[in-house]
Amino acid sequence: MRRRELIKGLALLPIAESVFGTKPVSNVPLSGNGPLESLSSSGSLRQPAFVMDGHIHVMSRQLIEGLDIGQRYSDGLVDLPRMKEGKINAMFFSVYTPEPYYPGHFEVKNTFRVVELALDQIQKNNTTIELARNASEIVEINSRGKMAAFLDLEGGFDMEGDLLLLRALYRLGLRSVQLTAHNRTNSFIDACSDKRLWDGINDKGRKIIEEMNRLGMVINVAHASSQAIIQAANTSSHPIAYTHGGFRGIVDIKRNISDEAAKEIAAKGGVIGLQFGSYFNDPKYYKWENSRPQSDTRAVAPDKPFLTIEDADQEVAKRLPYVYRGVIPEDHKMGVDQLAKVVDYGIRLVGEDHIAFGSDFDGGVALPKEMKDASDYPEMYKALKAQGYSQSRIDKVMGLNWLRLIRTVTEGK
Structure with missing residues (x-):
């Protein structure tokens, strides 16, 4: 075993003890992916050594409603108390610039607002959470019993793709960009659910990918067209992330990833994060939901631009919090066992090193029936355990795959 791999493995050992209150056995064999096959004193498989989610919505409510993420809310799915109860060690702390800001070209201003607010709220709650800009910082923050926030942007940082704005966001601590x-399709990449202008990505898109590679930023291809995902994977010199979605082989919708695109991501060492929503992962639920009138137009931009950013804020406010508001018949509720089957589909397709979770908490998803909010994250560990997976595989899916990808992109290791 190489010395660097041993050090990486040892660095992860404090995580389980500091967050889960469980101490890994000292004589557990280690590999480059951290502690594997660790057993409790009773001989049963332990809880995951490290839990990281690839997509948790934050700052929309805090910006519009003036809330503090350190508070426990009576609604929604996410706040720091509930994430702590869910035993989440780290997350893609995903700030969001939705469609209402695009027609008036307010996306740049909103993005800088939510990034600045995220930094401010992380600082206000620094006894619980800290900003992490690379994998080593994630591990170090966890070793002190805190959650790590890896800042991620969902939505356009600039519809024109200005590299100077991208660099400024990097300086602020943003390390992952969709x-x-x-x-929506922008000036350099096609979205999965919008018009196709570029047959994937264009030259500007390739320059943005090259710049993100140079800076050490995670390239997030969730919501991109299948052709764009494949081209991004082939263009990037680093592994890329599909932070949240499902598989078209399970539910055949454009928003889910094709087998071909998933294989391209995996071939470059990337990771595919599975969203917790029933619509993406349960064919029975999808058929039922798709037969009903759809009232949530959150992803639809207005025909005419709002005159001010405050007008766009008011439109966004109408839909907060972003939670599923329907009533699901009992016999149509997806269980975590179905989500575990989707994990298994992904592992059979691309291998256990390339599958993880991106829950999309507070992203409007209809959660599995065993889960009410972020505090129920351990239900996914139970589901994987019930699937018969080894502890090594569970550890990878629950978080170590994300950590490996971040380490490769941000530290070149």
């Missing part, structure tokens, strides 16, 4: 403008 290339599409959420569900």
